Amino acid sequence: MQLLIVDDEAHWVDNLAMNKPWHTLGITGVFKAYSAREALELIQANGIDIVISDILMPEMTGIQLIEKIRELDKSIKCIILSGHSDFEYAKEAVRHQAVEYVLKPPSDEELFAAVETARDQLQAEWANISSYERTQFTLRENLPLLRGQLLLGALRGERLHREEWTRKLESYALPVKFGDSWLMLVRMEEEFGQYRNNGQHLVEYAVMNIAEEILGEYAHVWGVKDEHGYLVFLLQLKSEGDSRRGDKLLEGLMVRLQSKVKQYLQGSLSIVMTEPFQFPEEVPACYRRSVSSFRQIVGDEREFIMVLGEEEKSPSHGTLESIHMPPLLGSLLEAGRWDAAEEKLGAIFGELDEHYSDSLEHCMEAGFLIAAAFTHIAHRNGLTLSGLQGGNTEQLMNGEAFSSISRLRAWSLGALSALRSATANEMNDTRSRYVKKVQQFAERNLHLDVSLRALADHVNLHTTHLSKIYKLETGEGISDYVARLRMERACHLLRASEKKVYEISAEIGYLEPAYFIKVFKKQFGVTPQEYRNGAQTT
Known part of the structure; x- marks a missing residue:
């Protein structure tokens, strides 16, 4: 836990912060503030848990x-x-819900007892927030969303270890097991178009409820709406038996589903169902076949029911898997996850080497997608691939980069390295611009509010983000910079002007001259007037 001690009497703060065994109470960090304003800046920049403040x-x-x-x-x-x-x-x-009101000077026992009470309250509150019961309640509240996201991940090909699948299926109360399963894709036809801008999600919910009601008597049903607009259901028969009988049973239930939706919702459905497959390993491949069948076979036909068989499987030459599986290369580049992007390229080229070493078309497919991802992220950052790579872009333009897997690998890794360096330089330039804006604002407005909040608002950043950027770029905290700037300005005005001490105090942002004098003396060992007198005699 982090403790902040606030008092305008510096010796009191320093004594409490440095001479007390706070670690015995589980305090891992002690911060000091000599004014309320400085305290608020520290609270915004650090994870403060407990504050001890003078009144x-x-x-x-x-x-x-x-x-x-x-x-x-x-x-x-x-x-x-x-x-x-x-x-x-x-x-x-x-x-105002203060934990304790302690009279000065407190004994160590009184002070430690107050901090211990605050610590125990915090631990109890966080224990309640993270308690099993609360977690379970939150889980139940969000169960439909979590179940849908899990199925969408499986459809997209997101890999989970078998143990992770077991844990999530149990946590989400899904009665799904490893083994024989079917996928059913449902397309809601044009009659439902009238709801597109008003109540579409309610009609989709109604269709899913009808499907679960009809299918649920014989099968475990797990459904979600996919990114193409299909309603996707993963089905597992409740009673184990011959998969062929399962096909016939499910086909009859699909006819019933079409009929009930027509009767109650006045709309038609087209349905594609796969043959049995093994869950979860074969989910992505079966899903892609189903989507492809809607496009290639069902097309614009309406109220169609089709059960896929062996003859509808993908051609033996296969398709690239790794480049289309999440996380996508473009997403990794967008997030600046350069090491993960390099690993992604390694997986793509590993698949090309192992399965498609003689296929120019597969090499071209990978090359076009990689080049598109690189070009997009370059343009998003105000750059061009030609500007980053120079002559290497010619390999892309004339197709030489696609002529072999080894050449595509070399070109791709070179482009990735160039992008990484360019965006790193841009990030440093951006940080420098923020630091310059902060410093310029503080220098011009030292007599006004130059708190961390005011500076963050000026550059449109969150206080924590700005604090980290400034420290990374300068090695100095923002509050330290402002304090140093004030003292430097005070020294200059004391030497070069005849302004009164209270005028200088106001000009550098201290409303109370007495407080300014105290801070100045703590910094330089003399009062402002003594400093001025010394400067005049030298």
Whole structure:
């Protein structure tokens, strides 16, 4: 857990932060803030769990600080330290859900007891959030979506280990087993077009309910709508028997389904069903055959029922599998997952070498898809392949890159490397631009709000993201930079102007001159006036 100590008395903060065995309470990080504003910046940039704050500070009281903290994160636990035993202060602290109200100076026992209480409350809340019962409730609430996503993944060819399949089928309460299964694809025909812009999902839900009602008497039914608009059902017979009898039974149920949908929903269905296959290994291949059959055989026919047999299987020369299986190459490039993209290329070329070493067409298929993915990501980043590769693009234009697997492999890996380097440079340039914008804004507006939130709003980034970018690019935290900028500006004004100390304090963003003097002395060991006097005598 992370602890933040806030007080305008620097010696008090430093003593509490550095001289107490916080690790014995499970505290892994202790942060220090000498003002409420600095505290809010630290809270936004770090995962603070517990805040110990003085109640009377310049700019903002401890109670007001708690109000701001509640706006940022309601889960943070706050402890108030006060030199006042005034009942009104304590009442306000309780009203704002402070864990404890501790009088200064607290004994170690009092302070540790307060932090321990805050820690125990946090642990109890997170235990409740992550509890088994809550997880199960959330799972039940989202079960239809989770089941659908799992089936869609299987249709697309996403690979899961057998143990992972077993775990997910049990977790999602799916009565599906490894073994004989059928796929049924349903196309809702043109009569349902009237619902396209109003209630389409409800009609699809009705069709799926009717299908589950009719088929569910004899088979376990697992359905989802796919990306092509088909309703896809994976079926497994409840009673084991000859698969041929299963085909006949399911074919009769499909006729019934067509009839009931026609009767109750006034629309027609076309249906394609596969022959039995082994779940889950053969799901993607059977699904692709079914989709292909709708396109090649059913076509524009209506109220069609077709059961695929051996004669409808794909030609013996086969199709490339790895390039079409998720995650797709384009998705990996979009996400900047360069190592995974290189592994994807390795899988594609491994399949070409093993199964299609003599097929120019398969090499061309892979080449066109790889080149399209590379070109798309280059253009998305304001680049061109020709600009990145120079003369190597000629190999693509004249077809030389597709002439053999080895040449395509060399061209693809070269293009990937060029893209990776270019986008890395662009990322560094983008970070530099953000840092420059932040620094320019802070320099011009030091007398106004230059908190982390204000700076993040200026460059349209989340506070955490901006904080990380700035630290990566400069090696310095934003709050450290602003504090350093203020002190540098103060030193310059003290040396080069005759402005009063309170005027300089306001100009660099300190509303309370006394607080400015305290911070300045902590930084340089002398007060601003002493610094000015020393500068004038040298």
